Amino acid sequence: MDFAENTTDLLALRPGDPGYDGELSGFQTGFDRRPDVVFAVSSADDVGAAVRYAAGRGLPVGVQATGHGLPGSSRGGVLVTTKRMDGVTVDAGARTVRVQAGVRWGQVVAAAEPYGLAPLNGSAPDVGAVSYTLGGGLGILAREFGYAADHVRALDVVTADGRRRHVTRESDPDLYWALLGAGHDFGIVTGLEIGLVPVRRLYGGSLAFDGRESDPAALLRAYEEWTRTVPDGLTSSFAAVPYPDLPGLPPHLRGRYVVSVRVAYTGGDGDAVVAALRESGPVLADSLGEMPYSRSHTIHSDPDFPHAYYGDSAVLSELDLAAAGELLARTGPDAGGPMCVVQINHLGGALARPAPNSVPYREGRFLLRLLGAGEREKARAVVDPALALLADTTIGRARNFAFGAGDRREGLYDPVTHARLAGLKSIHDPTNLFGGP
Structure with a gap:
């Protein structure tokens, strides 16, 4: 299938297109990213279409929500921007919140506050909640409650085969383990369900x-x-x-x-x-x-x-x-x-x-x-x-x-964790579409 057949309603921008440079802009201005195609997604279906497009052409895939933690300058490939996916839903009874891929922490704090609840957010309200959590999430109350990743109940992710998957510790313990700590190395996470804490x-x-x-x-x-x-x-x-x-x-x-x-x-x-x-x-x-x-x-x-x-x-x-x-x-x-x-x-x-x-x-x-x-x-x-x-x-x-040093991967994981991640990578992303161990 050609590009049009796979991405009919998906906004795709190439170098020179109006809006291309603006779509790439983010908090970090020191690194130059020039992907071959930018997919400005609005839904998990859009993400799936973008991943299938990249996989079909053997192109590497990157993800950007707010652009705080860019690994460094890059050329070529596909970039998926998720800032339009900004839904937040609090379940006060369950003490959980569901966040989409482009949500910033300030939105989550504001949504949880009326219920006397708080997320395990970091120090800056404009940081993206999903990428922060997938990298661990060292928050304001970390020594009391642990890492944000420790409180994730479920993840919605598009894997390298373009499939949408709902992952929990019970449904897929290995992929759940890998996603929480390895960032977007195993797929593009389109949403998280995260536990909240009773702090006013x-x-x-x-x-x-x-x-x-x-x-x-x-x-x-x-x-x-x-x-x-x-x-x-x-x-x-x-x-x-x-x-x-x-x-x-x-x-x-x-x-x-x-x-x-x-x-x-x-x-x-x-x-x-x-x-x-x-x-x-x-x-x-x-x-x-x-x-x-x-x-x-x-x-x-x-x-x-x-x-x-x-x-x-x-x-x-x-x-x-x-x-x-x-x-x-x-x-x-x-x-x-x-x-x-x-x-x-x-x-x-x-x-x-x-x-x-x-x-x-x-x-x-x-x-x-x-x-x-x-x-x-x-x-x-x-x-x-x-x-x-x-x-x-x-x-x-x-x-x-690793602000700009994220392209240097040594030391990001201890040897045991790295070996397990590498083994799971060969199963879930054998062509290394998303980069990683």
């Missing part, structure tokens, strides 16, 4: 210090010591950001090197839990306090505008404070390179619990995320050597935080 409010916010008035390495040491004392239900991260002097930024951030600790906690007496942190140095800003869950995105206040960046991650067995201090020095405002954002997430708690999915490295104690703004090669020249400083305690990389 939390104690959270950010405690910020001036990284020039205080020693960032000393603040990190105080943070690491503090993490050894906190309840399992408290989720936190340490961040170091040299902000540019731009008029659009809040006055307390403009031109400053801000070192902060972000906190999210549903337990009681939050002020007592963070008291030791408040004594770590002169406080620049303190937003810690009670808030509705719908305001949880303000804890990190991630940028909401498209921009160029390159980044990678390291799952750490322990935090080598001497090496991490050197990393802060190499990525700080006086290093002379591109603007770098350092974030260190405290793992453990519910994240360490086993689950029937392929999310690896649950034994990790910290996750180091390092992002360089601007042109890829300039950022990579700083990011990669800086991450290498912690090689002795690095046990792997996190798929969701």
Whole structure:
């Protein structure tokens, strides 16, 4: 069959067509994707038609919802854009939500809030819910509830043969295991059914210090010591950001090197839990306090505008404070390179619990995320050597935080998980239509 017979009602765009460049646009502006065909899908049937078209011509397939986590520049093949699939349905009695492939987390938070429920979303409300969850999903309340992938009840997926399948742990335990942790390597997920948690409010916010008035390495040491004392239900991260002097930024951030600790906690007496942190140095800003869950995105206040960046991650067995201090020095405002954002997430708690999915490295104690703004090669020249400083305690990389480095696959899975994924790949996608192990 020719193209027209398979995709009668499907919007297909090729280079030079009106709308082609706009369809490719997303949050990450630093990588150039030029597929042979872009299918702008509106339904699971559209996805099936796009996959069959690609399979019939031996073309690789990529997926884009919001364009936050692009693996890097690419040429040729087929790209399926899912942003038009934006349905959200909450079942309050079952404490679940069904989301389509293009849904963003902010939509899910808003839909669940009237029922006193919350999803296990990340820090940015404009990130796509499906790809985030398929890569694990390290959320605001991760140490209390685990990875978002741990709460998936069912997946609707189009596999390499163009078939639509409804996958649960009971119906197909192997494919269920592979899909949750391996991203879109095993098919295009068109919808998820995810469990919600009964959270209306939390104690959270950010405690910020001036990284020039205080020693960032000393603040990190105080943070690491503090993490050894906190309840399992408290989720936190340490961040170091040299902000540019731009008029659009809040006055307390403009031109400053801000070192902060972000906190999210549903337990009681939050002020007592963070008291030791408040004594770590002169406080620049303190937003810690009670808030509705719908305001949880303000804890990190991630940028909401498209921009160029390159980044990678390291799952750490322990935090080598001497090496991490050197990393802060190499990525700080006086290093002379591109603007770098350092974030260190405290793992453990519910994240360490086993689950029937392929999310690896649950034994990790910290996750180091390092992002360089601007042109890829300039950022990579700083990011990669800086991450290498912690090689002795690095046990792997996190798929969701390989910002532009996702085309380098080593370290994304431990050997046992990788071997099982590779075996299942030979069954479900033997021609490697979707890429992967």
